[in-house]
Amino acid sequence: xTQIMNAITIKGLSKTYKNGTQAxxxxxxEIREGDFFALLGANGAGKTTIINILTGLVIKSSGNIKIxxxxxxxNHQAAKRLMGVVPQEFNVNVFERVHDIVVNQAGYYGLNRxxxxxxxxxxxxxxxxxxxxxQVARELSGGMKRRLMITRAxxxxxxxxxxxxxxxxxxxxxxxxxxxxxxxxxxxxSTILLTTHYLEEVEQMCxxxxxxxxxxxxxxxxxxxxxxxxxxxxxxxxxxKIQNIKKLSQYQIMVIDDHTFELEIDREHQLNNFLADxxxxxxxxxxxxxxxxRLEKLFxxxxxx
Amino acid sequence: xxxxxxxxxxxLSRKEIxxxxxxxxxxxxxxxxxxxxxxxxxxxFIGSRLGDIAGVSYVAFIVPGLVMMSIINxxxxxxxxxxxSSKFMGSIEELLVSxxxxxxxxxGYATAGIFRGILVGLLVFFISCLFTRPQIHNxxxxxxxxxxxxxxxxxxxxxxxxxxxxxxxxxxxxxFILTPLTYLGGVFYSVKSLPAFWQSVxxxxxxxxxxxxxxxxxxGYSDVNIMMSLMIIIFFIIFQISLIVYILQKGYGLKS
Numbered sequence: 001x002t003q004i005m006n007a008i009t010i011k012g013l014s015k016t017y018k019n020g021t022q023a024x025x026x027x028x029x030e031i032r033e034g035d036f037f038a039l040l041g042a043n044g045a046g047k048t049t050i051i052n053i054l055t056g057l058v059i060k061s062s063g064n065i066k067i068x069x070x071x072x073x074x075n076h077q078a079a080k081r082l083m084g085v086v087p088q089e090f091n092v093n094v095f096e097r098v099h100d101i102v103v104n105q106a107g108y109y110g111l112n113r114x115x116x117x118x119x120x121x122x123x124x125x126x127x128x129x130x131x132x133x134x135q136v137a138r139e140l141s142g143g144m145k146r147r148l149m150i151t152r153a154x155x156x157x158x159x160x161x162x163x164x165x166x167x168x169x170x171x172x173x174x175x176x177x178x179x180x181x182x183x184x185x186x187x188x189x190s191t192i193l194l195t196t197h198y199l200e201e202v203e204q205m206c207x208x209x210x211x212x213x214x215x216x217x218x219x220x221x222x223x224x225x226x227x228x229x230x231x232x233x234x235x236x237x238x239x240x241k242i243q244n245i246k247k248l249s250q251y252q253i254m255v256i257d258d259h260t261f262e263l264e265i266d267r268e269h270q271l272n273n274f275l276a277d278x279x280x281x282x283x284x285x286x287x288x289x290x291x292x293x294r295l296e297k298l299f300x301x302x303x304x305x
Numbered sequence: 306x307x308x309x310x311x312x313x314x315x316x317l318s319r320k321e322i323x324x325x326x327x328x329x330x331x332x333x334x335x336x337x338x339x340x341x342x343x344x345x346x347x348x349x350f351i352g353s354r355l356g357d358i359a360g361v362s363y364v365a366f367i368v369p370g371l372v373m374m375s376i377i378n379x380x381x382x383x384x385x386x387x388x389x390s391s392k393f394m395g396s397i398e399e400l401l402v403s404x405x406x407x408x409x410x411x412x413g414y415a416t417a418g419i420f421r422g423i424l425v426g427l428l429v430f431f432i433s434c435l436f437t438r439p440q441i442h443n444x445x446x447x448x449x450x451x452x453x454x455x456x457x458x459x460x461x462x463x464x465x466x467x468x469x470x471x472x473x474x475x476x477x478x479x480x481f482i483l484t485p486l487t488y489l490g491g492v493f494y495s496v497k498s499l500p501a502f503w504q505s506v507x508x509x510x511x512x513x514x515x516x517x518x519x520x521x522x523x524x525g526y527s528d529v530n531i532m533m534s535l536m537i538i539i540f541f542i543i544f545q546i547s548l549i550v551y552i553l554q555k556g557y558g559l560k561s
Contacts, residue, residue, distance in 0.1 A: 017561060018561070052561075055401075055402040056401060056402060056560070057398060057401055057402065057560055057561075058560060058561050059556050059560050059561070076404075077404040077406065078404070080402065080403065080404040081404045083402075085402050087395075087398065089395060090395070091394070091395030091396055091398045091399070092394075092395075092396050092399070093390075093391065093394055093396040094394060096396075100320070100323075101399075104316050104317075104320050104399070105399055105403070107312055107313060107315070107316025107317075108313045108316060108317070108399065108400060108403035108404075108405050109309070109313070109403055109404060110308075110309025110310070110312050110313060110404070111312070112312055152399070
């Protein structure tokens with residue numbers, strides 16, 4: 001049986017910046033090969049510091065990091081070849097052509113000109129940027145710039161893709177397009193590590209998530225387990241017309257409009273009990289669905305603790 | 306088969322050279338105009354009233370200095386400007402996160418700096434042919450001094466680019482140090498014509514050795530010892546490379 005190795009192994013990682021800020025405090029973290037992993041945390045929690053240490057933009061104060069079993073201190077060139085990075089900030093030369101940006105990036109990773117040109121055509125087409133290949137980067141829209149950075153990161157076919165808030169300030173349609181692409185990439189075997197503020201993104205895409213608070217990992221679980229940690233379940237209930245709602249005063253209800261209300265119910269309190277009480281009001285149910293983004297609540301609760 | 310690092314070096318050099326050629330009105334033309342004015346004013350108008358120096362006309366005497374001045378300025382500003390812009394825009398991270406080792410980054414930028422220095426030097430040399438007929442005493446010495454001097458100042462520009470925190474910082478060194486040293490480095494005169502005290506002071510100016518090495522290549526005449534010139538240039542190259550490698554390893558100015 002083949003054993004799955006870790007894509008990232010972090011042991012005792014600490015970082016104190018020159019101004020005295022302790023960004024990371026003795027972090028241990030393992031990300032399995034093939035995982036779709038989310039790193040969650042408030043601004044300044046240390047997410048970007050971890051990513052920048054992995055990619056070599058920030059020098060760690062202490063600790064060890066291995067990328068696919070390669071120590072980044074002793075084998076950093078080989079380790080870097082396995083990673084592709086999409087940073088939070090737009091960091092391309094705005095005066096360069098889209099095509100040049102991606103072809104040059106492939107060259108820095110050692111792809112010869114022919115391979116780089118072929119790969120650029122394939123990826124720019126996949127990212128819907130081929131038509132824009134001769135434009136300079138500053139002429140691109142915000143969404144195109146994001147796609148350009150993802151294209152650039154994928155040029156050398158990395159086994160590990162690191163995305164630092166890739167869908168920040170990206171419209172809904174484009175965000176869903178990106179999710180689809182990242183899913184396909186993950187399905188084809190790439191390990192993906194992303195940081196994001198969109199918990200919907202984590203719930204829909206990631207298998208594992210870690211929550212970082214003030215430089216420490218406070219939770220590292222499969223996303224499903226994290227959701228189970230919630231004692232409350234939220235439902236959105238649609239009825240023909242809301243009436244006699246006071247008869248349900250034992251439940252936590254928030255009316256949205258004349259037909260819809262939100263129900264927050266304790267897991268131990270069976271939904272069946274509620275459904276048994278509902279007819280007493282005379283309301284006729286037309287739809288019941290769980291409210292998504294439950295992680296949001298968990299995330300907020302954890303950061304409060 | 307080319308190694309991956311060599312491909313990275315070729316990629317960076319090509320990218321930087323393409324940039325020089327793409328924005329040629331900014332990178333190639335200004336020196337041609339400035340040096341043409343020097344040839345017209347100092348060489349023709351004033352030089353015609355002066356006698357020969359070291360067996361050549363005054364306008365011919367200033368050719369090596371003006372060519373070398375162009376090489377120095379262009380090599381320097383190319384690397385300092387381009388590297389600092391990459392740092393300013395954040396695009397230097399493309400290189401820093403890549404597996405390209407430090408020597409690739411240094412050599413890639415330096416190659417482009419040397420390319421621009423030599424190209425502008427050649428253009429200025431061709432312009433000088435409109436005013437005088439420069440000789441070439443020893444083409445190998447000419448080539449050695451041109452390449453090594455542009456390497457020295459490409460590396461100096463690289464250092465400036467790393468250490469600079471704002472755009473002002475990349476103009477301070479050329480304005481307050483490089484330009485005075487170049488003008489006082491025997492571009493327009495032979496240091497032998499200076500009083501003894503100022504001759505001794507001039508001997509501390511490294512650019513004097515570079516200009517005279519090049520002048521020796523053209524006319525077989527120099528105010529200083531050629532071997533000494535070569536040693537000084539090589540010293541500066543080795544010293545600067547060591548310093549840059551150290552700074553890149555420490556991440557100063559680039560990593561936090």
